[in-house]
Amino acid sequence: MSGTERLYYTDCYLREFEARILKVEQAPKGYRVVLDRTAFYPESxxxxxxRGTLAGCEVVDVVEQNDEIVHLLAQAPSGEMVKGTVDWTRRFEHxxxxxxxxxxxxxxxKVGGYKTVSFHLGAEASTIDLDSDRLGARQIEEAEDLANQVVFENREVRIFFRPATEASQMDLRKxxxxxxxxxxxxxxxxxxxxxxxxxxxxxxxVGAILARKFERLKGSTRVEFVCGGRALRGAREDFRTLSDAARLFSAAPAKLPELIRKQSDELRAALRAHEKGMERWAELRAAELWQGAPERNGKRIVRAIFPVEEAREAKIIAHEVAKRPSSIALVGVRGKPAALFFAQTPGGSLDMGAILKQTVAKCGGKGGGAKDFAQGGGLDEARLEEALNLAESILGLA
Ligand SMILES: [Zn+2]
Structure with a gap:
C-alpha cells in the first residue's frame, strides 16, 4: 500500500496509536510530519x-496530500517512533x-426522493443541500422522524471494502x-x-438527529442539522433561551408566541395613541402661539424655538400655523445640529424656500424647499436666534 496507512479506515474508534516518522519538514507555521500510519483524520x-497530539506535540491541522496524510505540528517531534493521541471529544462528535x-x-x-448534493460539517451545525426547492417543514419533519426511527433501532453501521468494478454495481445512494x-x-x-x-x-x-432550520436556494434546499451531543446542547440552549424569555412574561414558554403577539399589538396601539396625542398637543400649541403672535402688514408671524425632543412637534406646529390665513411660521429646533422650519399660508406672497436658503447661506447649515414650506438643518445651535432674526428681516414686513 502506498502513502500513509489510514488506521481510521478500518477502526474509527482507535484513539491511540504508534507510528514511525517518515518525514519532518519545516512549514510557515510549524512542522509538517508524515507517518507510516495514522489514526488522524484529514479534512475531506x-x-x-x-486534533490531538503526536509525541506530546499539539496537532493543529491534518491534511491530505496525494496519498500522504500530513500532520501540522507547532513543534518538531523527536524520536523515530511516536505515539499519537486523537482528541476524542472532537472526533466522536464528528x-x-x-x-x-x-x-x-x-x-x-426515502420520504420524497430528495437527493443530497453536498454536505458540510461545521463547527456548530452541519448542513446538507438537497436537489429540490419544493420541500418545506412537513417533508423535513417526515425525514427527521424516519432518521430518528433508524437511530432508535440501533442498526449496525458496517464499513467494508470492495473493488471499484464491484462497488459500481451495488445499490449506492450516490x-x-x-x-x-x-x-x-x-x-x-x-x-x-x-x-x-x-x-x-x-x-x-448518533443520538438524536435534529433538523434546525432550512433555507431555499435556487433549485435546492439547505437543511441545517445537529446530532448527538450537539443536539443535546442545542436543545438545552433553546430551552434556556425560552425560559429566560418566559420569565420576563411570568408565563410558561408555550404561551410566548401568543403573549409576544399580544404585547406587540398593544405596543403598536400605544404608539398610535401617543402619535395622536402628540399631534393634538402640537395643534393646540400652534393655536396658542398664533393667538399671541404679532401682526405686521396684515400678517401674523409666529416665531419660536423648541428643544430637540420636540423636533417633530415643531415641524407640525409650522404646518399648523400655515393653515391659518395670512400667517408665517419661523420655527427653530435646538440640538446638535439645530434645524429650521419656515412656512407660510399656501399662496402667500413670500418664498420660504428662498428665505431659508439666504438664512443658511449666512448662518451656516443647509436646506431649502418650496414657496410655502422649507426646512434646513446642520446649523450651530448657538446661531439659531441669529438665523431667525435674519429670516424675519428678510421677510421685509417690519
Ligand atoms: Zn460520508
Whole structure:
C-alpha cells in the first residue's frame, strides 16, 4: 500500500496509536510530519480534520496530500517512533454528525426522493443541500422522524471494502467514481454509501438527529442539522433561551408566541395613541402661539424655538400655523445640529424656500424647499436666534 496507512479506515474508534516518522519538514507555521500510519483524520468529504497530539506535540491541522496524510505540528517531534493521541471529544462528535448525515440523507431520499448534493460539517451545525426547492417543514419533519426511527433501532453501521468494478454495481445512494478499492459505509437495510469518513458502529451512538432550520436556494434546499451531543446542547440552549424569555412574561414558554403577539399589538396601539396625542398637543400649541403672535402688514408671524425632543412637534406646529390665513411660521429646533422650519399660508406672497436658503447661506447649515414650506438643518445651535432674526428681516414686513 502506498502513502500513509489510514488506521481510521478500518477502526474509527482507535484513539491511540504508534507510528514511525517518515518525514519532518519545516512549514510557515510549524512542522509538517508524515507517518507510516495514522489514526488522524484529514479534512475531506465535508468532515473537518482531527486534533490531538503526536509525541506530546499539539496537532493543529491534518491534511491530505496525494496519498500522504500530513500532520501540522507547532513543534518538531523527536524520536523515530511516536505515539499519537486523537482528541476524542472532537472526533466522536464528528462521527455522530457524519453518521447522522448518512442516515438523514437516506431518509430524505426515502420520504420524497430528495437527493443530497453536498454536505458540510461545521463547527456548530452541519448542513446538507438537497436537489429540490419544493420541500418545506412537513417533508423535513417526515425525514427527521424516519432518521430518528433508524437511530432508535440501533442498526449496525458496517464499513467494508470492495473493488471499484464491484462497488459500481451495488445499490449506492450516490454513484462513486473512485478507482481501486472503494470504502463502503452501510447502515443496515437503510443506506449504502461510498465514503472515507469516520462513523459510529451502531446508529444508536448518533443520538438524536435534529433538523434546525432550512433555507431555499435556487433549485435546492439547505437543511441545517445537529446530532448527538450537539443536539443535546442545542436543545438545552433553546430551552434556556425560552425560559429566560418566559420569565420576563411570568408565563410558561408555550404561551410566548401568543403573549409576544399580544404585547406587540398593544405596543403598536400605544404608539398610535401617543402619535395622536402628540399631534393634538402640537395643534393646540400652534393655536396658542398664533393667538399671541404679532401682526405686521396684515400678517401674523409666529416665531419660536423648541428643544430637540420636540423636533417633530415643531415641524407640525409650522404646518399648523400655515393653515391659518395670512400667517408665517419661523420655527427653530435646538440640538446638535439645530434645524429650521419656515412656512407660510399656501399662496402667500413670500418664498420660504428662498428665505431659508439666504438664512443658511449666512448662518451656516443647509436646506431649502418650496414657496410655502422649507426646512434646513446642520446649523450651530448657538446661531439659531441669529438665523431667525435674519429670516424675519428678510421677510421685509417690519
Ligand atoms: Zn460520508
Amino acid at each position: 468529504g465535508g468532515q473537518p480534520s482531527d 462521527m455522530q454528525q457524519h453518521t447522522g448525515q448518512h442516515v438523514l440523507s437516506a431518509a430524505f431520499e 454513484p462513486t467514481f473512485r478507482e481501486g478499492d472503494v470504502r463502503l459505509v452501510e447502515v443496515s437495510d437503510f443506506d449504502l454509501s461510498a465514503c472515507g469518513g469516520t462513523h459510529v458502529s451502531r446508529t444508536g451512538a
